[in-house]
Amino acid sequence: MVVVTKPGLQRKRLFQAPLHLRYRQFAAPLSAELKRARGFNALPVRKGDTVRIMRGDRKGIEGKVSRVDRKNYRISVEGVTREKSDGTAIPVLIHPSKVMIVNLNLDDKWRRDMVNRKEKLAKGEPAEKPAEKTEKKPKKKRVKKPKARKKPAEAKEAEEKPEKKKPRRRARKKTAEEKEEAETETEGE
Numbered sequence: 001m002v003v004v005t006k007p008g009l010q011r012k013r014l015f016q017a018p019l020h021l022r023y024r025q026f027a028a029p030l031s032a033e034l035k036r037a038r039g040f041n042a043l044p045v046r047k048g049d050t051v052r053i054m055r056g057d058r059k060g061i062e063g064k065v066s067r068v069d070r071k072n073y074r075i076s077v078e079g080v081t082r083e084k085s086d087g088t089a090i091p092v093l094i095h096p097s098k099v100m101i102v103n104l105n106l107d108d109k110w111r112r113d114m115v116n117r118k119e120k121l122a123k124g125e126p127a128e129k130p131a132e133k134t135e136k137k138p139k140k141k142r143v144k145k146p147k148a149r150k151k152p153a154e155a156k157e158a159e160e161k162p163e164k165k166k167p168r169r170r171a172r173k174k175t176a177e178e179k180e181e182a183e184t185e186t187e188g189e
Helices: 007-015 019-025 032-038 109-123 153-159 176-188
Strands: 027-029 042-044 050-053 062-069 074-083 089-094 099-103
Touching: 027 099, 032 099, 032 109, 050 074, 062 089
Parallel strands: none
Antiparallel strands: 027 042, 050 062, 050 099, 062 074, 074 089
């Protein structure tokens, strides 16, 4: 990927990024206990993670992530709301870089495997490759079809395509002199 230094192009790439690349932008640092236990520093925030808000008016509040909005690069945390003028409570959306992950949600097998893989890399162990299939399916043998017999030369000639007709040329308009000449020729006959 080409590194872009112009701020306008950086913003363009940020706001036009596909969802699988936006996921990488949701990385948040792990708490000190998790860093020691797991061996790595950051992980993308996910619904169900417990986070602590580190910046802003709500600094220090802990709660579960209730929603992840990849389109707007924001997350909502349970218990972090504000009141509208009519009295209804709405969630306050927070950028994932302004939170710290306190507890991981490992319900998903894919995420559990990813965390285990990162732990092994942090400890210096080689990452395991997915197990290859032990049984290989036998390849199907291709059966060659018998070639059609060649026909004798006489039969070939009879089956040949008729010649294409040549396209007609459009007759050009005759000038007045040519018309007179044609008339005199027809009168002379």
